[in-house]
Amino acid sequence: MDPSGVFSVSYRQDRKLVRTKWQVLFLLGFMALLYLLPYYASPRIVAIGNIMLISAIVAVGLQICTGYAGQINLGQAAFMGVGAYTAGLLASKYQMSFLLTIPLAGLSAAGFGFLFGLTAARIKGFYLALTTIAAQFIFHFAVLNLPSSWMGGSNGVTVPAATLFGLKISSTSGLFYLNLVFATIMIAGAFGIVRSRFGRAFVAVRDDDVAAGIMGINVARTKATAFLIGAFYAGVGGALWAYMIRFVGVDQFTLFNSIFFIAMIIVGGMGSITGALIGVFIIRMIQEVIATVGPNIAEAVPFLGGDIVFASMNMFLGGVIALFMILEPRGLMHRWNIIKSSYRIWPFPY
Amino acid sequence: MKFLSKLSIRTLAVAGAVAALSHAPMRAQAEETYNLAMLSDFSGPYADIMPILAGGREAVVDWWNATRGKELGVVLNYKNFETRYDAAQVASLWPGIKSELNPIAVMGLGGPDVAALGERLPEDKIPMFMATAGYGFAWKEDSWIFNPRPTYSHESAGFLSHLRAKLGKDEPVKVVIMASEASPAYVDMAHGLEKYAKENPEMVEIVETIYTEVQPTDLTAQMRRVARAGADAVIIQTNTSIVVAVKRALQANGADIPIMMSSHNGLPASGKAAGGIAQLEGDYESYGMAIAVEGDTAPYGFYQMLASDYDLKAPWNVVTAMGMAQGSYVVTVIEHAIEANGAAGLTGEKVREALFLKPITTEETHGMLPTLQFTPEAPFPLEGLKVNVAQVVDGKIVIDATNVDAPVVNKW
Numbered sequence: 160m161d162p163s164g165v166f167s168v169s170y171r172q173d174r175k176l177v178r179t180k181w182q183v184l185f186l187l188g189f190m191a192l193l194y195l196l197p198y199y200a201s202p203r204i205v206a207i208g209n210i211m212l213i214s215a216i217v218a219v220g221l222q223i224c225t226g227y228a229g230q231i232n233l234g235q236a237a238f239m240g241v242g243a244y245t246a247g248l249l250a251s252k253y254q255m256s257f258l259l260t261i262p263l264a265g266l267s268a269a270g271f272g273f274l275f276g277l278t279a280a281r282i283k284g285f286y287l288a289l290t291t292i293a294a295q296f297i298f299h300f301a302v303l304n305l306p307s308s309w310m311g312g313s314n315g316v317t318v319p320a321a322t323l324f325g326l327k328i329s330s331t332s333g334l335f336y337l338n339l340v341f342a343t344i345m346i347a348g349a350f351g352i353v354r355s356r357f358g359r360a361f362v363a364v365r366d367d368d369v370a371a372g373i374m375g376i377n378v379a380r381t382k383a384t385a386f387l388i389g390a391f392y393a394g395v396g397g398a399l400w401a402y403m404i405r406f407v408g409v410d411q412f413t414l415f416n417s418i419f420f421i422a423m424i425i426v427g428g429m430g431s432i433t434g435a436l437i438g439v440f441i442i443r444m445i446q447e448v449i450a451t452v453g454p455n456i457a458e459a460v461p462f463l464g465g466d467i468v469f470a471s472m473n474m475f476l477g478g479v480i481a482l483f484m485i486l487e488p489r490g491l492m493h494r495w496n497i498i499k500s501s502y503r504i505w506p507f508p509y
Numbered sequence: 510m511k512f513l514s515k516l517s518i519r520t521l522a523v524a525g526a527v528a529a530l531s532h533a534p535m536r537a538q539a540e541e542t543y544n545l546a547m548l549s550d551f552s553g554p555y556a557d558i559m560p561i562l563a564g565g566r567e568a569v570v571d572w573w574n575a576t577r578g579k580e581l582g583v584v585l586n587y588k589n590f591e592t593r594y595d596a597a598q599v600a601s602l603w604p605g606i607k608s609e610l611n612p613i614a615v616m617g618l619g620g621p622d623v624a625a626l627g628e629r630l631p632e633d634k635i636p637m638f639m640a641t642a643g644y645g646f647a648w649k650e651d652s653w654i655f656n657p658r659p660t661y662s663h664e665s666a667g668f669l670s671h672l673r674a675k676l677g678k679d680e681p682v683k684v685v686i687m688a689s690e691a692s693p694a695y696v697d698m699a700h701g702l703e704k705y706a707k708e709n710p711e712m713v714e715i716v717e718t719i720y721t722e723v724q725p726t727d728l729t730a731q732m733r734r735v736a737r738a739g740a741d742a743v744i745i746q747t748n749t750s751i752v753v754a755v756k757r758a759l760q761a762n763g764a765d766i767p768i769m770m771s772s773h774n775g776l777p778a779s780g781k782a783a784g785g786i787a788q789l790e791g792d793y794e795s796y797g798m799a800i801a802v803e804g805d806t807a808p809y810g811f812y813q814m815l816a817s818d819y820d821l822k823a824p825w826n827v828v829t830a831m832g833m834a835q836g837s838y839v840v841t842v843i844e845h846a847i848e849a850n851g852a853a854g855l856t857g858e859k860v861r862e863a864l865f866l867k868p869i870t871t872e873e874t875h876g877m878l879p880t881l882q883f884t885p886e887a888p889f890p891l892e893g894l895k896v897n898v899a900q901v902v903d904g905k906i907v908i909d910a911t912n913v914d915a916p917v918v919n920k921w
Binding site: 203204206329411 | 552591592593596597598600601602603604605607608609620623624625627628629632645646690692693694696697700
């Protein structure tokens with residue numbers, strides 16, 4: 160709902176994402192704060208920002224696949240891993256520029272994701288979830304068991320730093336700008352995708368795939384496309400991860416990571432790009448808090464034992480997800496929309 | 510009265526500030542202060558052993574500050590950073606550690622630290638010193654990450670050469686390797702020993718490499734094969750769960766085949782998981798550092814001194830020994846760097862250079878480690894490698910052999 164006095168008089172205006180001057184100002188201010196972050200924040204904060212930006216790209220991809228198209232996907236970390244390995248191998252073996260390796264990483268992950276998208280045409284729900292878990296294990300065992308000259312095997316892949324015009328992008332700030340530029344492009348693209356005919360088809364399939372089929376939507380193709388796009392995002396995120404860590408190993412992309420990405424979109428709100436971004440922020444902050452508070456608790460209450468503190472911290476994270484599922488299954492974004500609407504129509508109740 | 514109390518507070522504050530300021534330069538002239546970053550896992554998978562390992566390494570640094578550091582005019586400050594044993598967490602922590610602490614050395618914990626910092630440390634010119642054995646995938650020249658112990662495969666090969674001699678065999682010892690694809694590190698351990706066996710068929714014959722889950726429920730069928738093949742030993746350098754599952758399966762098959770464990774899944778930890786150390790009667794642990802048994806030994810004497818004088822609360826076990834070994838070789842390297850460059854202006858680069866200057870003798874580490882001669886060719890010493898072996902005899906852990914030569918294991 161728009162504020163009083165703001166209304167569209169054309170289709171073009173109606174499709175606008177940023178509708179008021181305050182929204183424009185807020186967005187510009189937010190982007191300025193983000194782009195200037197390395198100048199006013201500590202390196203630690205910038206490094207957390209790097210992890211958040213990469214997670215944001217991957218989570219937005221998952222949001223398109225699961226939140227918009229309704230295709231449950233527990234293999235997003237594997238798709239990310241495919242992207243990371245592709246970028247790492249292309250950069251280390253063929254000295255390709257990151258300008259090429261990152262899109263190619265996205266494409267290779269998209270290809271891998273598309274295979275699972277094809278299965279989504281025939282199965283759904285619980286069975287689809289199991290199939291996407293298989294993606295995790297196929298990725299893991301393929302990397303470890305294929306000849307090590309192909310993907311490094313248990314040795315992993317050492318990735319050279321990204322360079323642009325001879326300048327090495329390896330500092331925390333440099334990586335932050337690399338990640339931020341790609342995150343901006345990918346997130347802007349995501350807003351475009353979900354408002355396009357593809358996005359509308361995703362939502363139609365998610366809400367009722369039988370009805371969507373009757374309306375003329377190619378359901379199988381739509382589901383496969385959702386996986387393809389979601390995996391493409393994961394692949395790009397994986398490539399950025401490879402350039403940040405500069406070492407790719409199969410144990411960096413586990414089922415546990417996939418569950419964290421699911422948690423991010425649940426907490427932020429399914430079916431909302433902004434929700435995915437909020438979810439990334441909340442979950443990553445919780446992880447940072449756990450890393451800070453956990454040891455202090457273990458030290459302050461030694462009889463608990465470190466293993467109990469660790470288990471409690473993971474339970475806390477699981478509890479947060481469960482709490483959202485019970486109290487606000489549509490996530491923080493839905494709650495924010497309710498608050499915004501109430502504020503805009505105040506003092507009237509509806 | 511109010512005025513007087515205000516005045517006295519101000520006077521005290523000014524006097525305090527003057528005293529502090531006047532003391533500061535004197536302190537700076539008297540001693541140099543450097544920082545050490547300690548990467549820890551207090552809330553991740555190693556949370557239960559981390560306080561013990563941290564206690565060991567911190568006590569050594571405290572001891573060094575109070576003794577050798579005092580003589581040299583150097584204080585080593587240290588700070589623990591929580592990594593949750595997660596490469597992403599290490600990557601997000603590192604820029605903050607660098608800017609906040611500007612450490613001259615890092616004490617690392619495990620694989621995620623190596624993965625996240627392997628390419629950054631050479632650029633930041635800060636060396637990282639681990640507590641564990643090395644890995645084949647980290648076996649690179651000009652490394653900035655170092656292990657005081659050779660690879661796990663060197664350690665198991667060393668044990669097998671000892672076992673062969675102990676059994677008095679002329680033929681190769683028949684061995685089964687237990688591994689898991691859950692972690693690339695476990696695969697790496699198996700590959701290293703397989704390569705050694707392939708190149709030394711007169712020494713070791715690999716009966717089978719069994720890949721299993723990290724928490725297997727039943728390995729009876731696999732162990733039946735192992736027993737039928739007449740294996741002399743089962744090598745398990747993965748975790749305690751696999752040790753327990755193998756032990757139960759061997760017992761179920763009535764097979765008496767000894768198991769060899771490493772430090773992180775050693776006899777005390779696996780014994781606890783199996784329901785008592787007596788369950789592991791006849792089994793071994795083997796690694797390239799001191800065995801944590803009580804007695805009239807230099808490592809135990811060092812431990813007792815740290816416990817009595819430096820508030821080391823951790824019990825004397827293999828995890829404490831790992832922490833003490835790590836702390837010992839780090840402070841020794843720093844000491845060598847001070848001897849070579851003077852106390853002032855020490856950097857991470859100078860500390861790394863000092864590592865190659867001269868050997869770290871076993872006396873300098875109080876017998877926690879054998880004499881180590883690092884070279885730029887590998888992240889661990891390539892020559893003079895020794896392993897120690899402990900065995901459960903009559904329900905007690907006893908030293909079976911010390912300073913066993915680890916054979917040459919070529920890079921895989």
